[in-house]
Amino acid sequence: xxxIALQPSDPLLDRARNGDAAALEQLLVSxxxxxHRFGLRMCGSDSDAQDVxxxxxxxxxxxxxxxxxKSALSSWVFALARNACIKKRRGRKNxxxxxxxxxxxxxxxxxxxxxxxxxxxxxxxLTRALDGLPEQYREAVVLRDIEGLSAAxxxxxxxxxxxxxxxxxxxxxxxxxxxxxxxxxxxxxAPSAQCPDMATLWSRKLEGDLDKxxxxxxxxxxxxxxxxxxxxDALKKALLACQSSATAEIRPEVQAQVKAxxxxxxxxxxx
Ligand SMILES: [Zn+2]
Numbered sequence: 643x644x645x646i647a648l649q650p651s652d653p654l655l656d657r658a659r660n661g662d663a664a665a666l667e668q669l670l671v672s673x674x675x676x677x678h679r680f681g682l683r684m685c686g687s688d689s690d691a692q693d694v695x696x697x698x699x700x701x702x703x704x705x706x707x708x709x710x711x712k713s714a715l716s717s718w719v720f721a722l723a724r725n726a727c728i729k730k731r732r733g734r735k736n737x738x739x740x741x742x743x744x745x746x747x748x749x750x751x752x753x754x755x756x757x758x759x760x761x762x763x764x765x766x767x768l769t770r771a772l773d774g775l776p777e778q779y780r781e782a783v784v785l786r787d788i789e790g791l792s793a794a795x796x797x798x799x800x801x802x803x804x805x806x807x808x809x810x811x812x813x814x815x816x817x818x819x820x821x822x823x824x825x826x827x828x829x830x831x832a833p834s835a836q837c838p839d840m841a842t843l844w845s846r847k848l849e850g851d852l853d854k855x856x857x858x859x860x861x862x863x864x865x866x867x868x869x870x871x872x873x874x875d876a877l878k879k880a881l882l883a884c885q886s887s888a889t890a891e892i893r894p895e896v897q898a899q900v901k902a903x904x905x906x907x908x909x910x911x912x913x
Contacts, residue, residue, distance in 0.1 A: 650711020717798030
């Protein structure tokens with residue numbers, strides 16, 4: 643089970659809260675890759691992502707005993723990671739993103755050379771598209787579609803309402819869909835003047851925000867309209883690419899950061 647689904651009452655979390663070092667380490671090991679990916683996507687360079695990971699892990703280790711579970715664990719963790727990112731970025735004029743590392747890690751995990759090449763192209767376009775998004779949209783899509791938080795958990799991490807989160811999410815997804823469309827649905831016809839804003843509608847449908855009748859109408863239109871059908875297919879594929887970009891293997895330096903956080907905790911007088 644992903645750590646994102648851990649309930650505040652989960653025994654592992656409970657043991658970590660009560661000073662069980664093995665439980666804390668297990669928790670940090672499961673959390674670290676997601677925080678590292680968040681750092682890579684959100685805060686600039688590989689070394690910044692390492693620093694953000696380190697700071698976040700140490701914050702978790704030192705404050706987990708006071709984590710009461712008023713918010714979801716994922717909201718708490720990503721809020722810490724986000725603060726660490728903001729601190730890193732502050733005062734730096736030129737923000738550049740380093741999605742390259744993320745692409746390399748991801749395409750390396752594909753099975754065949756052909757698939758690797760195909761994945762690589764998709765991930766390159768996806769990474770460029772993500773990097774081109776305004777930060778507010780990017781963090782919404784990273785948390786919801788890449789790391790798999792619920793809308794409520796992602797809103798909690800960002801300190802915004804669920805409605806605001808969803809509105810950023812719809813725009814972010816539409817922007818990604820547009821960028822990836824030539825690659826994913828190269829022969830798609832253009833939508834007609836009667837076509838609705840299908841990507842946004844479909845995104846709202848995915849968030850469970852449309853009633854039954856609206857859903858039925860959309861599905862009917864999509865079934866009859868090749869242009870909107872292609873838009874929905876491209877959106878689905880783009881979201882799948884987002885999801886699969888979170889399953890890359892754990893890199894050794896991420897493991898090392900967990901060990902360092904545990905050592906720092908010991909140094910601070912923990913168990
Ligand atoms: Zn249409």
